[in-house]
Amino acid sequence: MGNPTDKPVAAPAPVASGQTASTAAGKTQTAAKQEVAAEASTQVALSSAATQLMSGTEGVSGDFDTEKVARIAQAIADGKFEVNPGAIADKLLANAREVLGGPQH
Incomplete structure (x- = not known):
């Protein structure tokens, strides 16, 4: 798996016309959270x-x-x-x- 900091960082998505930078940033953060959630699929159960x-x-x-x-x-x-x-x-x-x-x- 490796360290998450070793992975390349995705470039921010371009801001579409009519969209504010904060709205675009919010969408980028949401996509990043979804990517992390998808990678965190290993489950560990302790006795x-x-x-x-x-x-x-x-x-x-x-x-x-x-x-x-x-x-x-x-x-x-x-x-x-x-x-x-x-x-x-x-x-x-x-x-x-x-x-x-x-x-x-």
Whole structure:
């Protein structure tokens, strides 16, 4: 792909009679934006683990979120913790897909 600054710059379009320079410049900018959008077609998807590592999320220590563990422990102690088996199953499947490189749903 290369660096976008390495690409030649298109010459400005001639201004047609009855058209102002600012209108012509606006059309040139629009064409340039469309060209950049067409070139930016590569898509990159990061896993949730990669996103979390890059974000430097506070409260994350090692492989688990210490603040979340404390909240869950408090909810258990208060008798307010509810298990959602559907959410657990969905997360297990998503993690398995992520590890195995399968499609994400």
